[in-house]
Every structure is written in C-alpha cells, then in structure tokens.
Amino acid sequence: GAGVSQSPRYKVTKRGQDVALRCDPISGHVSLYWYRQALGQGPEFLTYFNYEAQQDKSGLPNDRFSAERPEGSISTLTIQRTEQRDSAMYRCASSLGTDQPQHFGDGTRLSIL
Amino acid sequence: QKEVEQNSGPLSVPEGAIASLNCTYSDRGSQSFFWYRQYSGKSPELIMSIYSNGDKEDGRFTAQLNKASQYVSLLIRDSQPSDSATYLCAVNRKAAGNKLTFGGGTRVLVKP
Numbered sequence: 317g318a319g320v321s322q323s324p325r326y327k328v329t330k331r332g333q334d335v336a337l338r339c340d341p342i343s344g345h346v347s348l349y350w351y352r353q354a355l356g357q358g359p360e361f362l363t364y365f366n367y368e369a370q371q372d373k374s375g376l377p378n379d380r381f382s383a384e385r386p387e388g389s390i391s392t393l394t395i396q397r398t399e400q401r402d403s404a405m406y407r408c409a410s411s412l413g414t415d416q417p418q419h420f421g422d423g424t425r426l427s428i429l
Numbered sequence: 430q431k432e433v434e435q436n437s438g439p440l441s442v443p444e445g446a447i448a449s450l451n452c453t454y455s456d457r458g459s460q461s462f463f464w465y466r467q468y469s470g471k472s473p474e475l476i477m478s479i480y481s482n483g484d485k486e487d488g489r490f491t492a493q494l495n496k497a498s499q500y501v502s503l504l505i506r507d508s509q510p511s512d513s514a515t516y517l518c519a520v521n522r523k524a525a526g527n528k529l530t531f532g533g534g535t536r537v538l539v540k541p
Contacts, residue, residue: 349528358433358517358531359473372528407472414527415461420472 341410
C-alpha cells in the first residue's frame with residue numbers, strides 16, 4: 317500500500333512568506349507526527365496528533381509554527397513569517413497508534429532565502 | 430547530557446563482518462526502542478523495534494535491550510555494502526507523550 321506522502325518535496329520561498337506543508341499518512345494510521353531534521357542530525361519532534369486531536373505541541377519552536385489535522389487524516393504544518401533559520405527538512409510520520417512503530421514520508425526540503 | 434546518545438562514526442567494517450552499534454539513553458521511563466536506517470538523502474526506514482529486555486532477531490539484524498544499564502544496541506551480521514547508511518536510535522517515553530527522541534545517528538561504512 318501507499319506510504320506516507322508529503323508535499324511539496326521542495327519549497328523555496330522568501331523570508332517573511334507563509335508556507336504550508338502537507339502530510340497524507342498511511343491509510344488507517346491514527347497517529348501522525350511532525351519532525352524537523354537538520355543535516356547530520358536525527359529528527360527532532362515538533363508535534364503529534366491522534367485522530368484530529370493535537371496531543372502534544374511542545375516541540376514547536378515558537379508561535380509562528382502551527383499544525384492541524386481537521387478530519388483526522390491529512391495534516392498541514394504551517395509556518396508564518398518564515399525566517400532563514402526555518403530552513404530544514406520537515407518530516408512527517410504516522411503509526412497505527414501511540415507507542416507503535418512510526419513510518420516516515422520522504423520529507424519536504426524547505427529553503428528560506 | 431543528551432537524552433539519546435550514539436557514536437557518530439563512521440564505523441568502518443569489512444564486508445561479511447559484524448557491525449555493532451550502541452545507543453544509550455538518559456530517561457529510565459523509556460519504554461519503546463527503535464532502530465532506523467537512513468540512506469543519504471532519503472527518509473528514515475524502520476528496521477527494528479524492541480520493547481523488553483533481551484535480544485530480538487530479524488534476519489541479519491539483532492537488537493539488544495538492557496534497561497538496567499540504559500542501552501540498546503544493534504548488530505548487523507554478514508554486513509553488505511548495501512548496509513552502508515546512517516543508523517538512528519529512537520526512544521519513546523510514554524510520560525513524554527509518545528514522541529520519539531532520536532540520537533544523532535551512527536554512520537556505517539561497509540567496505541568490499
């Protein structure tokens with residue numbers, strides 16, 4: 317079956333613009349997670365959902381970052397007023413439930429000019 | 430002290446040998462442990478999960494967990510050049526809300 321799908325694969329935008337990153341989890345997966353990965357490092361947790369409920373947003377760096385999953389399936393991570401320090405690989409993962417193995421999408425490479 | 434620590438490597442092993450990777454974690458409340466393989470420019474791919482003390486084998490991979498000593502290891506037997514990748518250790522602590530905390534990864538190079 318299809319894996320976790322993220323779009324766009326690459327996003328280049330100017331500083332100050334808003335960006336929206338999309339994640340479509342594996343069908344039937346209840347839990348959805350957002351991570352950010354810098355080069356040469358492991359993924360760093362941002363936020364996660366069970367169904368449509370955001371369970372933990374403690375990893376979001378500041379209030380410019382937000383996420384939603386309104387129908388319990390597709391999720392959007394939004395970054396407002398982007399800054400150069402926001403440049404990174406943003407990864408989405410999903411799992412059947414909490415404490416179950418997480419499966420990652422291919423990520424969105426975000427570059428802020 | 431980092432929550433999850435791994436030697437960054439590179440760990441160089443000859444083809445056919447055993448690669449041994451170690452990971453230590455700081456939180457005794459950790460309950461689930463995962464190993465991911467990440468090829469350069471690709472996404473992390475789950476290769477092993479382990480939840481209780483002892484060994485778990487899957488093909489050429491063996492994960493070992495010792496909660497008392499707070500370490501988890503991964504053995505790769507009969508290493509192949511295709512095993513050359515970065516291996517990420519990830520730890521899940523329910524009290525922290527089921528988020529995965531990753532180590533920085535160990536880069537493995539298998540030389541023919």
